[in-house]
Amino acid sequence: MPSSALAQQPTPPQPDLTRRLAKLTSILDVAKAMSAERDLDLLLPLILYEATKVVEADRCSLFILDRERNELWSKVAQGSKNEIRLPVGSGIAGQVAHTGTIINIPDAYADTRFNRSFDVSSGYQTKTILCVPMRDANGDVTGVIQALNKLGDLAFNAEDEELLLALGAQAAGAIENALLHEEINRLFEGFVSASVVAIEQRDPTTAGHSGRVADLTVSLAQALEHQSTGPYTQVRFSATEIQELRYASLLHDFGKVGVRENVLVKAEKLYPHELEVLRARFQLARKDLQLQSYRRRFEAVKKRGDSALAEIEAEETERLDTELKHLHEVFEFVLTCNRPTVLAQGGFERLTELGHLNFQDDAGQTQPLLLPREIQSLSIPRGTLSADERREIESHVEHTYRFLTQIPWTRALRRVPEIAYAHHEKLDGTGYPRAIPERTIPVQSRMMSISDIYDALTASDRPYKKAVPHTLALDILKKETQNGQLDPELFKIFVEAEIPRRALKHAPK
Amino acid sequence: MPSSALAQQPTPPQPDLTRRLAKLTSILDVAKAMSAERDLDLLLPLILYEATKVVEADRCSLFILDRERNELWSKVAQGSKNEIRLPVGSGIAGQVAHTGTIINIPDAYADTRFNRSFDVSSGYQTKTILCVPMRDANGDVTGVIQALNKLGDLAFNAEDEELLLALGAQAAGAIENALLHEEINRLFEGFVSASVVAIEQRDPTTAGHSGRVADLTVSLAQALEHQSTGPYTQVRFSATEIQELRYASLLHDFGKVGVRENVLVKAEKLYPHELEVLRARFQLARKDLQLQSYRRRFEAVKKRGDSALAEIEAEETERLDTELKHLHEVFEFVLTCNRPTVLAQGGFERLTELGHLNFQDDAGQTQPLLLPREIQSLSIPRGTLSADERREIESHVEHTYRFLTQIPWTRALRRVPEIAYAHHEKLDGTGYPRAIPERTIPVQSRMMSISDIYDALTASDRPYKKAVPHTLALDILKKETQNGQLDPELFKIFVEAEIPRRALKHAPK
Known part of the structure; x- marks a missing residue:
């Protein structure tokens, strides 16, 4: 542990000790601020700002390890805006993530590990590099922090290494918390959205x-x-x-x-099956009219004798035709009433009158042609829904x-x-x-x-x-x-x- | 800020400084461990263990501020197991939470603020007390840490105050994280349970x-x-x-x-409205039998003359009775088939035969008495559900x-x-x-x-x-x-x- 190592070193000269004490104290302050910041987009710049200060660098960047893809990713290399992804093992940061060992380069352009392409594309001139692993509480590497260009044209020293390691350790915990926080929030949010979609599909x-x-x-x-x-x-x-x-x-x-x-998807005033039952009742009523007609014919023959047969048949056929037409017209009216009405409209009074129409059912019982609840539904003045x-x-x-x-x-x-x-x-x-x-x-x-x-x-x-x-x-x-x-x-x-x-x-x- | 104050003090003798550096370093290590622990039941003992060590006390306790109830609560006063609740303002811990100021008592029994009742009930003998506020990143008090009985029969000193404050600041962040973690998990869990209950109610x-x-x-x-x-x-x-x-x-x-x-709550093989429609069709068929009978009577009179009236009537009445009985018996059989069958059973072959029965509808068209899909439903060998x-x-x-x-x-x-x-x-x-x-x-x-x-x-x-x-x-x-x-x-x-x-x-x- 680098921070404990710090305490076990031979006693250094006192001014040095005081400065270290001040720096450790400031890391403690930062640790507190970091642990309170659960928004990764605010936490990462905070860490970089403090890292830059503590090792007196020109700029810092931070990479988080994505174990599943074996990559490092970064939202905030200072001076860049997009997410960068690097394979673990490649480049200086990738190597630190892979080995878990500090890399401290006093002269970048003299070091074969340094890749100038970033400098070439950005115009920045890298001189010194300090790259340290961030480790979680189990000691596993979870990312790296990289500092560039120690101020005053110096190289990063052993104290910088220790301090950046100490800061990185605190940062690792805070980042882990922020990521977890983000993860659970995303889970909650995702569950809410998915359940709303599932319910809407009904x-x-x-x-x-x-x-x-x-x-x-x-x-x-x-x-x-x-x-x-x-x-x-x-x-x-x-x-x-x-x-x-x-x-x-x-x-x-x-x-x-x-x-x-x-009820949610009701499209007309009667449900399809209600209309089907009503239609069947009209069929029964139609059959009833036919039956009545033939009963009357038979009774008429009994009374008037078979000489009146043709006359009876003509009379009854005409009467039956009229009755069937009327029944058909009533049913057509019912179908009209059944359609949804967007604006309030009248014309439903006739339904109440039609409530008096009867027919004889199959057992010879007198039954209403339209039930009270059907008349109520068909009379809905607006839309398709009954009060209930x-x-x-x-x-x-x-x-x-x-x-x-x-x-x-x-x-x-x-x-x-x-x-x-x-x-x-x-x-x-x-x-x-x-x-x-x-x-x-x-x-x-x-x-x-x-x-x-x-x-x-x-x-x-x-x-x-x-x-x-x-x-x-x-x-x-x-x-x-x-x-x-x-x-x-x-x-x-x-x-x-x-x-x-x-x-x-x-x-x- | 006490920790910054630490750095601004006049340079102390060097061994003292080295000890402080070691203690600060150990607080940093603890801060890291704390930030990784999101289970409050494990985090609180960890904090107490470290607090006890850092100020060299016999035991410590920790109280968290419940702002809504204006109370302090504690799960783990070392040496006790139940949750304790104290009103803010009362007792030493309550006073520290209220004022945000450290209380350092070198001789408890000589101090009027000390309440002996805990000692009386527990048999513990409190000698010295150090009680400091825990503050979050905004500087708001979120709890207190209380240390009892500095080892070596000493009183707690200024350095203990500063270190316990520094530890408390780190602890505050970790506790807040753990509480938030618990809160979001409870929210997620609660949402899942409530949505499952809502769906089951259908x-x-x-x-x-x-x-x-x-x-x-x-x-x-x-x-x-x-x-x-x-x-x-x-x-x-x-x-x-x-x-x-x-x-x-x-x-x-x-x-x-x-x-x-x-479908979820289907209790019989036909839905209630399907059975209603089927019942209406049987009524229509019954009416049809009656109509056919009267038609035949009328036709018979035409052919055989009105002298045969009584004979015709007797013949037809008997025939109609038989036909109506058969129709009734078929409907009773349909009702039997409609009941759910827990164990696979046969006897449904007859339904296929019954599929050949016809009647004339109201328009005189020949129609099947049982529709193919009704026969299929009624033939379901087990339970009430069709294959679809x-x-x-x-x-x-x-x-x-x-x-x-x-x-x-x-x-x-x-x-x-x-x-x-x-x-x-x-x-x-x-x-x-x-x-x-x-x-x-x-x-x-x-x-x-x-x-x-x-x-x-x-x-x-x-x-x-x-x-x-x-x-x-x-x-x-x-x-x-x-x-x-x-x-x-x-x-x-x-x-x-x-x-x-x-x-x-x-x-x-």
């Missing part, structure tokens, strides 16, 4: 809806940053609040897993909330359930499920409402209605703000900042 | 199934530890492998979200696999998809979906198969079969091992280690 017309609502809502939240007037001037969302909003948006419809598919079915669809918000409150959210994400819970509330208190008043609806939920309605309108056709073009969707949203249902300020920003164009890959025009 | 008879399969399988895996003979003597699962197995088990049926509810429906149910494994492979599992959990994918495979190659041979079925999947079948058998009634008692379930599993489908060694351990009794709260008897 209703193909909503595929991708949750992701788009998340993109739109986050984009709207970010657009608030640029507001210098209006009620949302002071509202800013931190990175974790944006993440919270994103999860709330992604998961707002998760509760649809608790709604039956046939609408309640079932709307219950998805309660399911979502119950689901989300079961999850042990971290402190930073603790408002996810609350934000998602209010995405169908309206500012005028007419929303669901709680019909809460304006002041209790979080701004995040208000933004999500706008995104949710916009996407529901513009996304692909739904069974009960066609997709609506962008401008018409904005008109409809505008009406809802004028009705006092949606937040007019947020809607204004949604329009002015062109959120759909900004947030969606395939924004409708 | 089929109420399977509620809790996935959790029980996970408990059974993990318990079986752990029982392998104690095997000293047989093929699984060498097989041991690490903590992360157990976690991988648990996730694979929890998620093995996740793909059921892609199977339609009506069985394939749809079985497709859940493919859905599960597709879902799981979309998730960016961490390295430690990377085999989750593969393990879950094989849970319906059989050792004799007759399983699904891939019908892979024995040697390619992971041992984890083999264990899961046993748990899965055991729970499916013994858990609450399913629509198509009753719950089976424990011993009968074992008999059925035994038969499957004898058929060469399940792993006999694993089944032996499942029985001998009494896995169900061990793993399940409400184990069936």
